[in-house]
Amino acid sequence: MIVGDSKPLEEILEMIQGKEKVLVLGCRGCVTVCNVGGEKEVGILATMLRIARKKAGLAPTVDERTIERQCDPEYIEELAEVAEGYDAIISIACGVGPQFMSERYPKVPVYPGINTTFIGGALEHGVWSERCQSCGNCLVHNFGGLCPIARCSKSIMNGPCGGSANKKCEISPDVDCIWHLIVEKMAGMGRLKELERVWPVKNWITSRDGGPRKRVREDLKQ
Amino acid sequence: MRLQYPTNIKIIQLPCSGRVDILHMLKSFEDGADGVYVAGCMEGDCHFLTGNFKARRKVNYLKGVLAALGIEPERVEMFNMSSAEGPRFAQVAREFTAKIKELGPSPVKKAKAA
Ligand code: SF4
Ligand code: SF4
Numbered sequence: 001m002i003v004g005d006s007k008p009l010e011e012i013l014e015m016i017q018g019k020e021k022v023l024v025l026g027c028r029g030c031v032t033v034c035n036v037g038g039e040k041e042v043g044i045l046a047t048m049l050r051i052a053r054k055k056a057g058l059a060p061t062v063d064e065r066t067i068e069r070q071c072d073p074e075y076i077e078e079l080a081e082v083a084e085g086y087d088a089i090i091s092i093a094c095g096v097g098p099q100f101m102s103e104r105y106p107k108v109p110v111y112p113g114i115n116t117t118f119i120g121g122a123l124e125h126g127v128w129s130e131r132c133q134s135c136g137n138c139l140v141h142n143f144g145g146l147c148p149i150a151r152c153s154k155s156i157m158n159g160p161c162g163g164s165a166n167k168k169c170e171i172s173p174d175v176d177c178i179w180h181l182i183v184e185k186m187a188g189m190g191r192l193k194e195l196e197r198v199w200p201v202k203n204w205i206t207s208r209d210g211g212p213r214k215r216v217r218e219d220l221k222q
Numbered sequence: 223m224r225l226q227y228p229t230n231i232k233i234i235q236l237p238c239s240g241r242v243d244i245l246h247m248l249k250s251f252e253d254g255a256d257g258v259y260v261a262g263c264m265e266g267d268c269h270f271l272t273g274n275f276k277a278r279r280k281v282n283y284l285k286g287v288l289a290a291l292g293i294e295p296e297r298v299e300m301f302n303m304s305s306a307e308g309p310r311f312a313q314v315a316r317e318f319t320a321k322i323k324e325l326g327p328s329p330v331k332k333a334k335a336a
Contacts, residue, residue: 009290040245047248052291054252054330 001030001121002094003128004037004114012045012090013052015111019088020059022049024113025079025101026066027093034128036114037092039066045092045113070097076104084108119150136206136213142194144185149202151178157199225308227315239263239300240273247284247298254331257322259299261311267304274302294325 016022024046031037042064050060063086067075070093083089083105091097092113102110118130133150139157140147149155153171159179163170169177186192204210232255236242239262250258260281262274278300285295299318303310 009287043245044248047245047252048287048291051248051252051293051330055291055293 001033001119002116003034003118003120003130004031004094004116006036006041006045006092006114007112009048009052012049012111012113016049016088016090019109020061021086021088022062023082023086023089024049024062024064025070025089025091025093025097026064027068027070027091027097028066029069029071029093031093031114032066034122035126037094037097039064041092042066045090070094070100073100073104076100079105134207135202135204136210137203142197143182144189144191146178146182146185148178148182151176157202225312227312228319231315231319238268238270238273239277240268240270240275242277242280244280244284244287247280248287251288251293251297251328251330254328256325256328256331257297257299257318259301259314259318261301261303261314264302264304274300293329297322297325297328 024042026032026037026039026042028038031041032039035041046062046064049062053060053062065079067078069075070091079101083101084107086108089101089105089108089110090113091101091110094114094116095112098110098112102108119132119134120128120130123129130150132147133155135149139149148157148159152159153169153175154161156179159182160177161170161179164177164180167177167180169175183192183195186195234246239260242260247258247260260277262268262277265274268274281298281300284298288295288297301314301318303314
């Protein structure tokens with residue numbers, strides 16, 4: 001899923017300063033699962049903003065709404081009747097949400113209420129960890145199912161580097177050296193020999209380095 | 223046992239203090255409560271093992287939110303007491319009420335009245 005963090009309340013309050021009618025818009029996709037942008041979080045953020053407004057003696061018009069997904073135009077369309085009646089919309093979906101919203105409703109300023117951080121998974125309730133950098137050419141099977149692109153601080157394909165110590169990465173004792181784990185895993189599987197393969201420089205064209213990406217499926221296109 | 227505790231306290235019953243939600247506490251402040259406290263079981267005595275620890279973490283989180291909103295973080299607290307300790311319940315109720323009275327009405331309410 002796409003993981004994100006709430007923006008500091010102070011930052012959001014500053015964004016909507018002077019805006020009378022505000023809508024906090026959630027999404028039932030990834031951000032609901034990582035507890036940052038679903039119906040519950042919409043309620044929490046909107047309540048905080050209403051408290052701030054009441055305290056300042058302002059009209060506390062902060063409405064709440066959560067749609068199925070903010071990355072699909074059909075759901076964005078559901079707001080057609082109401083969107084432009086707001087002075088500000090705070091989208092707490094991933095970065096796609098505020099963009100799709102402002103593309104469809106150009107008259108309303110749309111603000112991001114969260115910082116989109118990474119593609120990852122839940123390690124336990126309340127803890128998420130990065131797993132993929134969407135490089136566009138997945139190779140994890142060569143590394144025991146552990147991604148050196150997303151999980152090595154230097155994204156090196158022929159690791160570990162000289163900074164690997166006591167299973168940890170040189171950047172921090174809290175970060176596992178993924179190359180240590182790759183070697184352990186491959187050894188455990190009796191596949192150590194495969195790591196002798198020397199990987200040439202990765203072609204980053206499939207990643208962001210090739211510019212913004214777009215995917216067209218002719219078989220699905222209408 | 224009949225014990226006196228301040229009548230201005232509104233009790234919201236929950237099956238476990240761990241069930242308390244940030245939203246319950248925030249809504250109370252939105253609706254004009256001057257203070258909110260969570261009364262949970264003694265640490266180590268939770269029937270669901272960690273409910274009271276989770277409640278304390280939520281209370282601490284909310285303190286940060288209140289601070290960001292410019293509201294005294296002391297307006298929200300967590301207390302641990304055993305269900306067999308009626309007198310302690312009444313004592314905490316009196317002490318917390320006294321502390322909130324000292325802080326005065328919630329700034330949320332004051333603005334509304336103005
Ligand atoms: S190799 Fe690329 S696509 Fe595969 S997990 Fe790593 S970053 Fe993601
Ligand atoms: S110590 Fe390990 S994870 Fe860190 S940069 Fe080196 S190889 Fe990558």
